[in-house]
Structures are given as C-alpha cells and as structure tokens.
Amino acid sequence: MATLVLVRHGRTTANASGVLAGRTAGVRLDDVGREQARRPAERPAGGPRGGAGSRPPERRRQTSRAILDRPSGVPVTPIERGITECDYGDWQGRPLKELAGEALWSVVQNQPSAAVFPGGESLQAMQARAGAAGRRHAAAFEAEHGPGAVWVAVSHGDIIKSILADAYGMHLDLFQRISVGPASVSIVRYGPNRPDVVATNAGAGDLSWLRQAAPAAAAAVGGGAGPASGAAAGDEPPAT
Template identity: 75%
Template sequence: MATVILVRHGRTTANASGILAGRTAGVRLDDVGRKQAFRTAERLSDVPLVGVVSSPLERCRQTTKFVVEAQRAQGFDPQTPLDRAITECDYGDWQGRPLKELAGEKLWSVVQSQPSAAVFPGGESMQVMQARSVAAIRRHDAAFEAEFGPQAVWAAVSHGDIIKSILADALGMHLDLFQRISVGPASVSIIRYGSSRPEVMATNTDSGDLSWLRVAKPDADAAVGGGAGHPAA
C-alpha cells in the first residue's frame, strides 16, 4: 500500500482578501503563501517522493515547484504530472465573489450543513467534486504502488475543499460531515490506502518531522491498542 501526502497550496492573494477564487486564472501565492510553501517543501524534503501530482491551477503549480525543487536538492526526482481531476471545485457563478457577500445567499447554509445537496449555480455539485477527486487520488495511488511498490510515497497538491472531501471519504464520513475537517494553507495530511481500509495518518499539519515515512512499514491490520508509533528514521 502506497502513501499519499495531501498538500494544500499556500495562501493566495484571494485567500488574504476574502475572495472565493475558484478556477479564476492568475490567482497566485502571496508573500505569506510562498513562505508557507517553502516550509512545507522543507518538511517533505526528508521523504523521497516518487511523484508530485498537482492541480493545474497556478497556486498549486507554484506550491508544487517548491516541493519538487526541495526534492531535487536531496537527489530525488519525482514524476510531476498535472491532473484536472484534482483541480478546484467549479463554483460557477460564485467564483470571484467576496465570501462575506456569499454568506448571504440561501445556498450558503446548504454548503455549511448539507453539502451533499449543494449544486453551485453554473458550476458543479459538491458530490461530483468529491467523486472525481477521490477517484483520481485512488487511481494515482494504485499506479504509483504498481510501479514503485508498497513503500512508495507520493504527494498530491490541491485545494481546501478537494482535500477535505478526500479525507472525509478515507475516514468513512458522509460528505455532509466534511465541514468538520479543517485544511489550512500549505498543510499536510497523510492517507495510506490498504487492502481492507484507508488509514488516515495525519490531517492538517503544518509542522513536525516526516522522516519516519522513509522507513515506516505498512501493516495490513490496525494495531489493537494503538501500537508503538512511528519508527525512528
């Protein structure tokens, strides 16, 4: 079973100004976001990644560049495909509008409490968003494991709602509960898909050593009682 590290892009100019960027072109990392992406890339530099799959939007490609440069500085050479299936949700007519303004829309409460019923006007539903992103992550995970073996570790650089929906699926949570999950800018979450169930190993982390991923041996069964923790790298 391979391991996927889910990385949200760093903070953007739209995040800082309270705008729902969606798929708007030209939305880039701000100074804070670049520093966040650099720190995350440094955290990941101890882990030889076999691939870094990115959403095609600029903010994710910028974040990916930091990750890949840090990998290559360590002598690693990950594959770097783009995948539209993990791009931002299509928010349709909501795209580019201030969040404060959107909070007054009737759909806002649906997004908050029953996202499985939310369909953005002129865009996609949150159910479709989750289905396409989960399918893409599982497809890449199986491909990397087939090519590099069960010890393979790879990263996917994507967006907040996308990563939240992937984590909800791995946790066995209904989409209507996914707003209980937080995914901050440049945060790291980790999933290991097993033969019997996914294992969510970390969510929304922005600090801490990840070198244990180099030597951790996946177990098919969950450790009753919690186990002994991660081995030292």
C-alpha cells in the first residue's frame, strides 16, 4: 500500500511548561514549536500526495499549515478522527510532575496495555483506532494514486508511537521505548504482507541535540517537549 509519513506537531506552550495538554482547546505552538514546524515542510516526499490531520485543531493546524502552505506542499484532506490525540480524561491539563505521583503512572510506563485513563480511554483503544486509520488511509491513497502515493499525517506523540509499535509488531507494553520528538518525521510503508518502518523520529538539523539529553527515567506521557534547545531529532538518521 501507500507510504504514511507521520509528523508530530511542533513544541507547544504545554510541552514547554510540563503540562499534559491532551485534547485541551487553545494549546498552541510556542516560538520554538513554530520554528520546528517549518522543518518538515522543507522535506517534501516524492510522488502523489495527500494530507490529513487530527483534533484538537490548534497545534495540529499550525504544524499542518507550515507544511500545506509550501508551494510543493500536500493538498488538504479531511480531518482524520482516528489519529486524534489520546483521551487522557482526568489527567488532561495536569502537570506531569504531579501525574508522576499517581499509581497509574507506573502502569503507563511499564504495562501500557493495562492503562485506562480515568474519565478517558485506554492506551489499547488509542492504538487500535490509530493503527486502523493508518491502514485505511494508506489503502485509500493507493487505490486513488497507485503504490507510490504518500499520505502525510500530522498528529501527536503517543498516537505516532502507537502506530510505529503496531508497524514494528511490538507489544504495546514496549511502545514507551520509542521516542517521537516535536516536529519529527516517522515513515511507514504498508505492503501486502506487512508494514515496513522506513524511519523513526527523523528531523532536520544537526545531531547536537543528542549531547543535551540524557536518557529519561520515565517516558513523558503525551510525548514531552523534546531537547532543551528545541532542536529536532537528527538530520536523516539511518533507516530503522
């Protein structure tokens, strides 16, 4: 099937302040995030293209606009609800430092398949809808444009990590091992037999960000703010 290019939105004010935004309305890119959002726009994929985004609209729309407004950008297509941000329920809008004291935090870190956010959805349900959306759109774009079609989807950290875990054939309990930085690009080709993960967490710029970030003790729910400098992940890393 077609190729799926997954772009995480740029850094937001909530990311920078350590708050789990979730589906909170009005969360926008900060200055670093707006600069980050320009980078994927400078790396257009070849072949026929289509694009889709997720809700809530603000940070996704800002990142999408940076891509779609380019002369070589992709055409706008309808919002895809399947890649909408996870419904974190009562966790939404709370500081990550505060959430780290909750008993559920350990479950999210070590056994995500058992995690159900109070008043929200489970991480299993999130992965199921996101993975299905990826396959559905890849098939639709291939049917319309042929096997060279490329679908660009702007979405969120945990959503993209869950799609990548599904494509890798990893159990959801291992998905916290995947990093997806702000404005990073991950690429999955959907073939007749299995998905092929072409790249993960790829960005623009140099690799200086690697010297700034020690391995985190716990995964940032929602995806985190990325390196302190705001640099994206390294330019053109080896395919994974």
